[in-house]
Amino acid sequence: MNNYSDKIKSILTDLGLSLLSIVVALIVGTLFIFLTDKSPLDAYSALYIGAFGNFSAIANTLWRSTPLILTGLAVALPFRAGLFNIGAEGQLLMGGFTAGVVGFYFTSLPAFIHLPFAIIAGMFVGGLWGGLPGFLKAKMDVHEVIATIMLNHIAIALTINYGINIFRDTGRPATPRIMDSAAMFNFKNIMDHPFLSKLPFAELFAHPAIRLHINFFLALAAAVVLWYLLFKTTLGYEMRAVGFNPDGAEYGGINASKGIITAMFISGAVAGLAGVGEVLGTHFSFMQGMDAGYGFTGIAVALIGQTHPIGVILGGILFGALAQGGLEMQFSGIPSEIVMLIQALVIFFVAALQVFKVYLAKRKAKGGVE
Amino acid sequence: MPREDNYILDMQNITKIFPGVKANDNVNLSIKKGEIHALVGENGAGKTTLMNILYGLYEPDGGQVFYEGNKINLDGPQDAIELGIGMVHQHFMLVDPLTVTENIVLGNEPRSGLMLDQKTAKREVKEISDKYGLFVDPDAKIQDISVGMQQRVEIIKTLYRGAELLIFDEPTAVLTPQEIDELFEIFRSLKEQGKTIIFITHKLKEVKTISDRITVLRNGKSIDTVNTADVTKEDVAELMVGRQVLLEVEKTEAKPGAEIFSVDNLNVKDNRDIPAVKNISLSVRKGEILGIAGVEGNGQSELVEAITGLRNVESGKVNLRGKDISKYNARQIKREKVAHIPEDRQKRGLIMDFDLKENIILGYHDLEPFSKNGIMQYDNVAKYTQDLIDKYDVRGGGMEAQAKNLSGGNQQKLIVAREFSHDPEFLIASQPTRGVDVGSIEFIHKQIIDRRDNGAGVLLVSAELSEVLSLSDRIAVIFEGEIVDVLKASETDERELGKLMTGSKSEAGGESNE
Numbered sequence: 001m002n003n004y005s006d007k008i009k010s011i012l013t014d015l016g017l018s019l020l021s022i023v024v025a026l027i028v029g030t031l032f033i034f035l036t037d038k039s040p041l042d043a044y045s046a047l048y049i050g051a052f053g054n055f056s057a058i059a060n061t062l063w064r065s066t067p068l069i070l071t072g073l074a075v076a077l078p079f080r081a082g083l084f085n086i087g088a089e090g091q092l093l094m095g096g097f098t099a100g101v102v103g104f105y106f107t108s109l110p111a112f113i114h115l116p117f118a119i120i121a122g123m124f125v126g127g128l129w130g131g132l133p134g135f136l137k138a139k140m141d142v143h144e145v146i147a148t149i150m151l152n153h154i155a156i157a158l159t160i161n162y163g164i165n166i167f168r169d170t171g172r173p174a175t176p177r178i179m180d181s182a183a184m185f186n187f188k189n190i191m192d193h194p195f196l197s198k199l200p201f202a203e204l205f206a207h208p209a210i211r212l213h214i215n216f217f218l219a220l221a222a223a224v225v226l227w228y229l230l231f232k233t234t235l236g237y238e239m240r241a242v243g244f245n246p247d248g249a250e251y252g253g254i255n256a257s258k259g260i261i262t263a264m265f266i267s268g269a270v271a272g273l274a275g276v277g278e279v280l281g282t283h284f285s286f287m288q289g290m291d292a293g294y295g296f297t298g299i300a301v302a303l304i305g306q307t308h309p310i311g312v313i314l315g316g317i318l319f320g321a322l323a324q325g326g327l328e329m330q331f332s333g334i335p336s337e338i339v340m341l342i343q344a345l346v347i348f349f350v351a352a353l354q355v356f357k358v359y360l361a362k363r364k365a366k367g368g369v370e
Numbered sequence: 371m372p373r374e375d376n377y378i379l380d381m382q383n384i385t386k387i388f389p390g391v392k393a394n395d396n397v398n399l400s401i402k403k404g405e406i407h408a409l410v411g412e413n414g415a416g417k418t419t420l421m422n423i424l425y426g427l428y429e430p431d432g433g434q435v436f437y438e439g440n441k442i443n444l445d446g447p448q449d450a451i452e453l454g455i456g457m458v459h460q461h462f463m464l465v466d467p468l469t470v471t472e473n474i475v476l477g478n479e480p481r482s483g484l485m486l487d488q489k490t491a492k493r494e495v496k497e498i499s500d501k502y503g504l505f506v507d508p509d510a511k512i513q514d515i516s517v518g519m520q521q522r523v524e525i526i527k528t529l530y531r532g533a534e535l536l537i538f539d540e541p542t543a544v545l546t547p548q549e550i551d552e553l554f555e556i557f558r559s560l561k562e563q564g565k566t567i568i569f570i571t572h573k574l575k576e577v578k579t580i581s582d583r584i585t586v587l588r589n590g591k592s593i594d595t596v597n598t599a600d601v602t603k604e605d606v607a608e609l610m611v612g613r614q615v616l617l618e619v620e621k622t623e624a625k626p627g628a629e630i631f632s633v634d635n636l637n638v639k640d641n642r643d644i645p646a647v648k649n650i651s652l653s654v655r656k657g658e659i660l661g662i663a664g665v666e667g668n669g670q671s672e673l674v675e676a677i678t679g680l681r682n683v684e685s686g687k688v689n690l691r692g693k694d695i696s697k698y699n700a701r702q703i704k705r706e707k708v709a710h711i712p713e714d715r716q717k718r719g720l721i722m723d724f725d726l727k728e729n730i731i732l733g734y735h736d737l738e739p740f741s742k743n744g745i746m747q748y749d750n751v752a753k754y755t756q757d758l759i760d761k762y763d764v765r766g767g768g769m770e771a772q773a774k775n776l777s778g779g780n781q782q783k784l785i786v787a788r789e790f791s792h793d794p795e796f797l798i799a800s801q802p803t804r805g806v807d808v809g810s811i812e813f814i815h816k817q818i819i820d821r822r823d824n825g826a827g828v829l830l831v832s833a834e835l836s837e838v839l840s841l842s843d844r845i846a847v848i849f850e851g852e853i854v855d856v857l858k859a860s861e862t863d864e865r866e867l868g869k870l871m872t873g874s875k876s877e878a879g880g881e882s883n884e
């Protein structure tokens with residue numbers, strides 16, 4: 001059908017616009033690289049090689065993209081329902097902290113219970129941390145931006161300032177190391193695994209520098225689940241209706257509260273999973289600084305992915321690649337400030353693109369709808 | 371080259387293609403200086419598109435535009451405005467918290483230093499409003515004035531920017547009969563001062579009253595341009611639709627049955643918390659149409675919202691088949707086989723960013739066969755949608771098109787299709803034919819009467835007196851939130867209703883309000 005190709009066309013336009021903003025960011029970035037004595041060409045080829053140059057680089061790009069995909073999803077889902085979740089950071093911390101505590105506290109659980117338990121507990125607490133502002137919004141009309149920002153501060157206080165000090169056993173600002181039974185599978189240990197080691201090319205993963213762990217695949221699964229929820233379920237239909245036009249949704253007999261609370265709970269759980277993965281798969285304990293601003297970068301990831309779950313995967317990988325390749329850029333002599341600046345430029349131009357799109361839509365609406 | 375010298379505007383072979391739709395197909399339109407030119411055609415015929423091209427909002431895919439003898443290429447509305455082309459959109463583009471004067475001069479402000487020169491601005495606005503008989507209160511805020519007044523502000527704004535050719539896209543759709551008369555007075559005085567007017571409407575009466583010439587579009591093509599004096603309303607309708615159209619409603623005597631719906635001493639407040647519906651009691655029987663006549667803003671909207679579960683009932687009862695539903699929400703009321711065509715299709719009736727098939731199940735989306743166990747069944751929805759858009763002739767883009775890309779009238783048909791397809795036993799229709807073309811009005815009216823003859827009760831709210839009169843069996847007149855009288859439709863006329871609507875009690879009795 002004609003409209004099918006239209007749809008594909010509009011998706012391609014969206015993708016093209018996202019790519020365009022990245023290219024513009026990189027071009028503007030060259031101006032700053034000129035400030036150093038390095039050539040932009042060398043810098044960017046270092047960026048590329050660092051992110052995609054060999055198998056380990058690609059694997060670690062995916063590793064770094066994992067929490068970003070998840071926080072991106074945590075922003076994207078409520079966005080579709082008309083809500084702006086700035087609280088992924090706090091939800092991530094709460095989820096990670098819970099998983100960290102469950103991970104070291106239970107000392108004699110078998111792995112097939114301990115790991116799922118830690119994951120679910122972390123996601124659940126993250127979900128509560130997201131669901132609470134959803135509840136406040138739905139029942140008392142408290143603006144979700146304010147509520148989530150405040151909950152971010154409370155989460156930092158609870159976990160980093162207070163929580164770590166209750167449990168810490170060394171000088172390190174971290175909870176005790178989790179039990180092996182709660183650890184997520186790391187691909188560098190693939191040759192020790194009874195089944196995975198039999199897969200073709202398994203040995204490629206068995207490199208000590210590879211930090212990719214199973215949470216990446218949980219993130220992909222989360223994206224698919226969210227896509228299904230949004231576009232295939234009745235609840236998703238209702239969430240999108242509320243997001244586009246609350247008055248129309250009310251007329252259609254849709255109970256906005258249900259969608260708002262569910263969307264925020266699920267997004268909190270997904271952000272929680274980002275923290276869970278960092279604790280159980282990357283650091284093996286909840287430690288200060290492990291959140292690294294993922295909750296906020298997630299906003300940019302969601303926007304660059306057009307708040308579509310599949311787009312968010314691509315957006316997450318892009319930012320993962322910038323982080324991973326940025327290291328190589330630093331090794332090649334570009335100061336880390338410039339690397340961060342280029343990452344910031346990408347975020348800036350993605351945001352600018354968003355404003356541009358709103359402008360385009362307005363212009364079109366002016367003419368299109370009488 | 372333009373074809374004749376006295377043409378101020380000559381659009382030749384204009385073509386505009388949207389994905390899947392040829393909105394304009396070799397359209398020709400020539401406008402004489404100083405005339406009032408009506409542009410008519412079915413919903414989706416391409417009228418708005420053509421005007422948007424003229425105003426620089428769309429770039430045509432083919433064709434040429436001559437203005438005052440010169441070929442023009444517009445890059446945007448700013449270019450059009452500079453040439454002296456102004457447009458009054460159907461949805462006004464005013465800034466609510468600013469005053470009338472501020473809105474008019476916005477973008478071209480006279481300044482003293484960095485500040486707006488209030489005195490000069492006010493003087494200039496007053497000059498224009500005196501010259502054309504466009505009275506406005508220059509200090510009132512937009513949010514506090516009526517729709518008719520806002521429209522005047524839009525007109526003054528275009529004149530302030532030096533418009534010689536003024537485009538009006540369905541200006542009368544949102545006006546009361548009184549305001550329409552006033553608008554036509556303004557048209558006449560603009561014409562006297564040498565301005566040229568292009569005006570889109572679906573109301574053939576208006577075309578006959580005010581226009582000098584008429585251009586008819588059908589399916590994106592220009593069919594004919596005629597002198598208004600040479601044609602009848604029926605001729606124009608036939609040109610538009612391509613067949614004869616019944617302009618009068620054909621209906622038999624109602625055979626009312628038992629009462630299906632009533633409200634007792636209903637009180638409802640408006641958005642500002644001021645009582646809008648005061649102690650209203652009404653009843654509708656099966657197989658009859660009760661019309662509500664009234665000047666817009668007299669509590670009709672609040673009444674309808676209250677009985678459809680979209681607004682709180684302060685006190686009083688809403689009974690459906692004898693059951694009190696005043697505490698029901700919109701979903702519960704829908705499930706009682708109540709259908710509702712809302713007055714504002716863009717705010718309430720549609721999710722503009724949803725496509726046709728998502729819109730056509732709104733409110734029924736959680737029922738089988740559209741949804742099973744919480745999973746949408748889009749295959750079933752697609753089949754259902756195709757059936758309905760065929761049956762109701764919803765044109766423009768097909769079921770995957772977004773509702774916002776439909777023409778206004780087709781949006782309305784989409785809502786009608788949805789609401790009529792679940793065997794409603796009680797139907798609430800607010801402005802059911804607003805912005806709809808004559809052929810579709812005929813169709814929608816037939817559907818409403820069919821429902822009635824199948825035993826449904828109908829509550830009809832319309833600002834269109836002729837519609838209320840021709841469709842209703844009984845008419846309740848609402849004024850300042852109260853029902854002032856209930857009359858048999860066959861025993862009253864526009865004059866009597868007009869009087870009642872403005873608050874004067876009728877001399878000639880009629881059936882009293884039980």
Ligand SMILES: Nc1ncnc2c1ncn2[C@@H]1O[C@H](COP(=O)(O)OP(=O)(O)OP(=O)(O)O)[C@@H](O)[C@H]1O
Nearest residue numbers: 368388393413414415416417418419766777778779
């Ligand atoms: N921005 C757009 N994108 C896609 N299709 C469009 C767009 N604008 C209009 N169309 C299509 O072009 C056709 C003409 O639309 P247009 O709005 O010009 O009709 P109209 O004559 O003004 O109708 P109405 O009387 O209902 O307002 C319709 O089929 C409509 O669906």
Ligand SMILES: [Mg+2]
Nearest residue numbers: 370418777778
């Ligand atoms: Mg139109």
